[in-house]
Amino acid sequence: KVLVIGANGQLGSELTDALREKWGRENVLATDIRQPRQLAGGDRFELLDALDKEGLYRLIKQEGTTQIYHLAAVLSATGEKNPHFAWKLNMESLFNVLEAARELKVGKTYWPSSIAVFGPDTPKKDVPQYTVCNPTTIYGISKLAGEQWCEYYWKKWGVDVRSLRYPGLIGYKALPGGGTTDYAVDIYHKALEGEDYTCFLAKGTYLPMMYMPDAIQATLQLMDAPADSLRIRSSYNLGALSFDPEEIAASIRRHLPQFQIRYQPDFRQQIADSWPDSINDSYARQDWNWQPAYNLDRMTQDMLENLRVLKEEGHFA
Ligand code: VAH
Numbered sequence: 001k002v003l004v005i006g007a008n009g010q011l012g013s014e015l016t017d018a019l020r021e022k023w024g025r026e027n028v029l030a031t032d033i034r035q036p037r038q039l040a041g042g043d044r045f046e047l048l049d050a051l052d053k054e055g056l057y058r059l060i061k062q063e064g065t066t067q068i069y070h071l072a073a074v075l076s077a078t079g080e081k082n083p084h085f086a087w088k089l090n091m092e093s094l095f096n097v098l099e100a101a102r103e104l105k106v107g108k109t110y111w112p113s114s115i116a117v118f119g120p121d122t123p124k125k126d127v128p129q130y131t132v133c134n135p136t137t138i139y140g141i142s143k144l145a146g147e148q149w150c151e152y153y154w155k156k157w158g159v160d161v162r163s164l165r166y167p168g169l170i171g172y173k174a175l176p177g178g179g180t181t182d183y184a185v186d187i188y189h190k191a192l193e194g195e196d197y198t199c200f201l202a203k204g205t206y207l208p209m210m211y212m213p214d215a216i217q218a219t220l221q222l223m224d225a226p227a228d229s230l231r232i233r234s235s236y237n238l239g240a241l242s243f244d245p246e247e248i249a250a251s252i253r254r255h256l257p258q259f260q261i262r263y264q265p266d267f268r269q270q271i272a273d274s275w276p277d278s279i280n281d282s283y284a285r286q287d288w289n290w291q292p293a294y295n296l297d298r299m300t301q302d303m304l305e306n307l308r309v310l311k312e313e314g315h316f317a
Pocket residue numbers: 075076077114115116139166167168169178179180181182
């Protein structure tokens with residue numbers, strides 16, 4: 001029995017579908033703070049505020065939950081506009097989940113971290129699993145603190161909580177919500193509308209990125225791995241792609257030759273500049289056979305194909 005918290009988000013909307021596929025619709029309970037726009041027949045959903053500890057315990061007891069995926073968070077850019085709330089939501093919801101896993105003996109727990117745990121003095125290229133982490137966003141600070149709490153619950157109480165430091169995730173099922181890397185999602189929507197794209201990051205801003213199908217695959221592989229095969233209980237580095245706005249624009253132009261990009265960096269440039277360009281994920285490759293499947297051009301082809309269909313169906317209207 002799987003419980004997903006934050007199931008309507010950019011990651012949640014895709015991971016929940018994959019979990020229904022893997023475990024059966026009837027065994028996955030999706031929750032979020034508001035009703036989803038669409039719910040396919042047989043999909044189960046309940047309202048749950050990630051800060052509502054009593055509600056969480058009630059659902060776990062009534063469901064007999066054996067796995068929790070806690071995906072609710074305030075991301076980097078939004079977090080900088082409201083840092084105290086971002087800390088409260090990101091940390092208190094994690095404490096609720098870790099305590100529930102400990103007290104109600106939930107088998108496995110998943111909680112995403114991010115390359116946002118790295119800071120300006122982290123090496124920029126091929127960032128190792130163990131390195132300097134001085135994040136400059138509240139989002140990054142909360143993810144770094146959360147990683148340490150996950151490791152603590154594992155070491156002190158044997159709570160089997162697992163985590164991945166996702167790069168910027170790019171997917172087509174949900175509109176992005178307040179991330180610094182989300183220019184790489186917006187750009188595809190604008191290109192398909194035949195519009196030029198005004199990018200809020202400057203040319204030459206390289207960031208670690210990953211296509212959503214790769215992120216989903218990595219998550220399922222990590223959660224299926226034997227507990228004693230995992231050397232990392234804070235959060236695994238995870239890498240796939242690294243590109244700047246100019247390179248993704250060129251990749252799009254191979255399909256839509258008229259597409260143009262212009263640059264108008266805003267406050268998110270400072271956040272992006274504090275993050276590295278590329279990640280070393282050798283621990284993930286060795287411990288649970290991680291291997292990304294998408295390069296930039298394959299991602300662009302797949303994104304444009306799927307977005308075209310969804311737009312025709314009025315998915316984002
Ligand atoms: C953000 N998409 O931009 C998220 C992610 C690596 C970045 O954590 O905040």
